[in-house]
Each structure stands twice: as structure tokens, then as C-alpha cells.
Amino acid sequence: MSSPRRADAVRNRALALEAATALLSEPGATLTVEAIAARSGLGAGTVVRAFGGKDALIDAAVAALLAPVVARAGELAASKAPGEALRAFLAELMDFQAAHHGLSAGLDGLDLPGTTARRADLEAAVGDLIARAQRDGELRDDLPVGALTVLIGRTAFAVARDGSPELSAAYLTVLFAGLSPVHGR
Numbered sequence: 001m002s003s004p005r006r007a008d009a010v011r012n013r014a015l016a017l018e019a020a021t022a023l024l025s026e027p028g029a030t031l032t033v034e035a036i037a038a039r040s041g042l043g044a045g046t047v048v049r050a051f052g053g054k055d056a057l058i059d060a061a062v063a064a065l066l067a068p069v070v071a072r073a074g075e076l077a078a079s080k081a082p083g084e085a086l087r088a089f090l091a092e093l094m095d096f097q098a099a100h101h102g103l104s105a106g107l108d109g110l111d112l113p114g115t116t117a118r119r120a121d122l123e124a125a126v127g128d129l130i131a132r133a134q135r136d137g138e139l140r141d142d143l144p145v146g147a148l149t150v151l152i153g154r155t156a157f158a159v160a161r162d163g164s165p166e167l168s169a170a171y172l173t174v175l176f177a178g179l180s181p182v183h184g185r
Contacts, residue, residue, distance in 0.1 A: 013050040015040040020061035024100060031058060055110045062107065063114035066122060069096055073125035083138030086129040087172060090156055093126075094168045097160035123149055139179045148179075 019040035023029040033054050037044040051057035072092060076085040107115065127149040133139040139148075152175065159171040 009050065012040075012042055012046050015042055016047045016050045016057060017060055017064065020057055021064055024061055024065055027099075033057075055112065058107070058110060059112040059114045062112065063118045065100065066115065066118035069093065070118060070121045070125050073122070073129060077125075077129060077132060081138070082129065082132035082136040083176070086126075086133045086139075087176060089126070089129055090152065090172060090175075091168065094156050094160040094171075097157050098163045098168070123153065126153060137181060140181050143179075 016036055019036045019042075020031065023031050023035055023039060029035065033044045033047050036057065037047045040047065042050075047057065048054065051060060069092075073085075073089050076089050079085070080088060127145050130139065130148050130152070131145045134141040134145065155175075156171070159167055162168075
């Protein structure tokens, strides 16, 4: 008798996670247990039980959204020259941030260990791309990787919130001109 219940629990968890992830990708969508339940076709109590609480559900959904972004940094690092990989990744990251800019506001005050871990992975991936570009002589090396990671990340996020592809492209042009070794000295 426990097998069907276990299969239902697994299915319910997958449906709730899929619904939460879809809502996170919709501009202006409200991420509540009720909205997730309506999207998934489950009851609100079932949604909460599937994860043990709203925070755990949101954490799983946000971490699932960030995981492929982090993986993409590794793919680009393995397939492109360091400076090209960094520029391509930042452009893709800004597109992702523009599509999900409302996400951060809804996460304040929640207990999100999985999301915190994926954000740390993302920061480490950007730091690695920066360090590789510095070692390759494509970025000035007189600024510490950690400072550049924070500066680039926060500025890119602010520009991405505008949602303008032209502004994002201009930001990357100015950023890489300012970080070129020629301008650094």
C-alpha cells in the first residue's frame, strides 16, 4: 500500500516544483502556495506537504533555475578563449537576470540553503572566468578577482533589471574596455 502513496508523493513533488519553476519564469507572477497549487493542479496542503513548507519549495525551484546557469559557465570555459567565455557568459547571465529580475525581491526573509549554495557556485564560476581571463592577459590583473566578481555581478544585475538588450550590450562594451589590460595601466 505504501508504494502507490510513495509514487503519488514523488509525482506531487515534481508537479509542485514544475509549477513553482514556471511561475518564477513569468514576469509579475505571484509566488504563493495557492498560485503554485493552482498551476500544478494540486491542493495547497499537498503542495506544502510535498516539500515540508513554502521556503523549501521555493528553495528547490530557485536552485533548479540556477543550476543550468552555473553549468553553462563551465561549458563556456571549456569551449572558448577565457575573455570570450566571460563575455558570452555575462551576456547570457544578464538575459537570465532580465527574465527573472523579480525573483530576488520575493526571496527576502526566506530560509533558502539550496539557493544560497547555487548563488555561491555562480559567484565562484564568474570568479573562475575572470581569473582565467586575467591569466590569459585579456583582463587587467591589478584588481582582485573577488572585487571584480562582486563589481561585475552587481552592476550586471542592475543593468539586466532594465531589460534593454541595447543597454546590456553597451554595458558589456564599456566593462570590457575598462578591464582591458591597455586601460588598466
